[in-house]
Amino acid sequence: MYLPKSKFRVENTYGEEFTNDKNEPYYGKVLKTSGGRVYAGDSVNNIKGILTKIEKDSNRNIIQRPYNDYYGPTVINYKKGFYIRYFLRDNRNGKFAEVSLTQWKAKKRLSYVTPGKLSWNLKGPVNDGVVNDIPFKGASTKNREALQRLEKDYPGISEFFKSTSEFVR
DSSP states (O other), X not given: OOOOGGGEEEEEEEEEEEEOTTSOEEEEEEEEXXXXXXXXXXXXXXXXXXXXXXXXXXXXXXXXXXXXXXXXXXXXXXXXXXXXXXXXXXXXXXXEEEEOHHHHHHHTTOTXXXXXXXXXXXXXXXXXXXXXXXXXXXXHHHHHHHHHHHHTXXXXXXXXXXXXXXXXX
């Protein structure tokens, strides 16, 4: 095979970039052509075979960010009167994401995530009231108090859950 010197270059490889026809890592001299082909060998006259580039796992360096993924309370949750809301705080940027139990379990041990959960009241009057001269707290107030208790460990959580009467019936 003939190639002008301007159409190829010879380089060394150490087994991390290419495999041979037996799918084994190739060590040694490689001939790279301007067309993108790579051959084993040190010259155009001494080609030992075509090499294949090893594809590196591109997902390895991508850090998965938590994403909002929740479905709200079920009929069973409404019968119980509460449900657990799961959330994650991304420590790199301080943002919160409400997530499903599945995603919460999968991501709670990641070093850059702080997991949390919150019992959310679903039943009762939304607002505070008085019955027979006895004051009682509504579901909205109970949810707000739960968020305030979490605020010391998760600054900004109250702004994430904006409506304390959400899902209350």
